[in-house]
Amino acid sequence: MENKEQIESQIFKLEEKHKDSGQDLSSYLDGLLYQRYLTYRVYIHLDTLLSLQVPRTYFPYEEIFIMHHQITELYFKLILHEQKQFVDHKAQDVDFLIEMARRINSYYEAMISSFRVKIKGIKCTQFLKNRTALSPASGFQSVQNRMMVMYVTPLEHLVNFSERNQYASKSTIEKLYEHVYWKKGAADRTSGENTLTLKQFEYRFTPRLIRISRQLKNNAIYHKYLGLSEEQKNNKRLIKALKTLDINANINWPLIHMGLTRRYLGDEKGQGDATGGANWKEFLPPSFQKNRIFSRIVNQRRVKRLGRTMGRSFVQAA
Numbered sequence: 164m165e166n167k168e169q170i171e172s173q174i175f176k177l178e179e180k181h182k183d184s185g186q187d188l189s190s191y192l193d194g195l196l197y198q199r200y201l202t203y204r205v206y207i208h209l210d211t212l213l214s215l216q217v218p219r220t221y222f223p224y225e226e227i228f229i230m231h232h233q234i235t236e237l238y239f240k241l242i243l244h245e246q247k248q249f250v251d252h253k254a255q256d257v258d259f260l261i262e263m264a265r266r267i268n269s270y271y272e273a274m275i276s277s278f279r280v281k282i283k284g285i286k287c288t289q290f291l292k293n294r295t296a297l298s299p300a301s302g303f304q305s306v307q308n309r310m311m312v313m314y315v316t317p318l319e320h321l322v323n324f325s326e327r328n329q330y331a332s333k334s335t336i337e338k339l340y341e342h343v344y345w346k347k348g349a350a351d352r353t354s355g356e357n358t359l360t361l362k363q364f365e366y367r368f369t370p371r372l373i374r375i376s377r378q379l380k381n382n383a384i385y386h387k388y389l390g391l392s393e394e395q396k397n398n399k400r401l402i403k404a405l406k407t408l409d410i411n412a413n414i415n416w417p418l419i420h421m422g423l424t425r426r427y428l429g430d431e432k433g434q435g436d437a438t439g440g441a442n443w444k445e446f447l448p449p450s451f452q453k454n455r456i457f458s459r460i461v462n463q464r465r466v467k468r469l470g471r472t473m474g475r476s477f478v479q480a481a
């Protein structure tokens with residue numbers, strides 16, 4: 164009997180819901196009757212997911228290469244998901260912000276650990292043959308990787324280091340974007356011209372990244388932190404989580420990627436080109452990019468020291 168009453172009440176609520184949206188409840192119930200039961204495979208689009216690894220060569224290694232990029236893009240997406248929650252959070256609830264920052268850190272750590280496996284797992288000879296088929300595609304064109312840094316810090320902090328002092332927050336977003344650090348990493352090694360890799364990226368993503376920069380003006384994670392009360396800003400757990408985020412984003416992640424790149428492209432004699440023909444050796448090391456999110460809360464000397472030491476150990480590990 165109780166069950167019957169519950170069902171009646173549920174039908175009543177459904178009726179109300181459908182009335183509000185102008186839909187017919189009876190057709191909706193019919194739809195439920197005819198619908199197939201959901202399966203795991205359908206729900207997570209598993210068949211589609213597993214059909215997305217399509218090599219362009221016959222080298223078995225290429226499938227691993229594609230999968231590692233795809234896995235990493237999913238980690239990027241998870242990181243962006245939490246970053247959006249962080250910046251959209253209106254109540255200044257520090258525990259929530261700490262939780263978000265810690266989650267972001269966990270994703271960075273999982274991603275870095277998956278790169279360690281990759282460093283060990285792929286044969287250089289196979290990679291060197293296979294990469295010629297990829298040109299000019301490069302992880303450089305990962306728009307999520309660019310969005311991740313935009314969500315954490317103002318665009319003026321992302322201006323190429325040698326010009327950063329000239330561009331204060333008063334410059335327009337377009338002007339700042341013109342000098343964003345990653346453009347320096349896409350100059351052809353011989354001609355100095357912009358590479359096709361960059362041109363393709365600009366063509367596809369400039370309007371989107373400018374729009375995101377506008378949305379994030381004064382609303383990135385960085386501003387969110389500065390907008391907290393003094394007491395909240397001094398919260399030790401928050402400071403620790405944000406410092407770790409800074410180090411993960413600007414040192415640990417770029418370094419593990421660089422270790423991998425060195426292993427495949429840049430032996431100590433310096434040969435090895437990027438698929439886009441770019442100046443990656445001058446661009447990829449964090450000590451050249453000098454990106455920081457929280458210059459005020461992260462001790463710069465310590466970061467520099469850490470960057471160098473870790474750089475060595477990653478390269479050795481590779």
Ligand code: HEM
Pocket residue numbers: 231232233235236290300301302303304305308345348360417420423424427428436437438439440441442443447
């Ligand atoms: C054997 C493996 C890899 C090699 C040799 C490699 C090489 C490179 C090189 C040379 C660049 C500089 C830009 C260029 O000229 O192409 C670059 C940039 C980049 N790669 Fe990779 N990569 C590898 C794996 C990956 C993976 C698995 C990802 C995951 C998505 C990735 C993401 C990126 C990103 C985001 C950048 C831009 C870095 C920045 O601007 O700081 N790479 N990669």
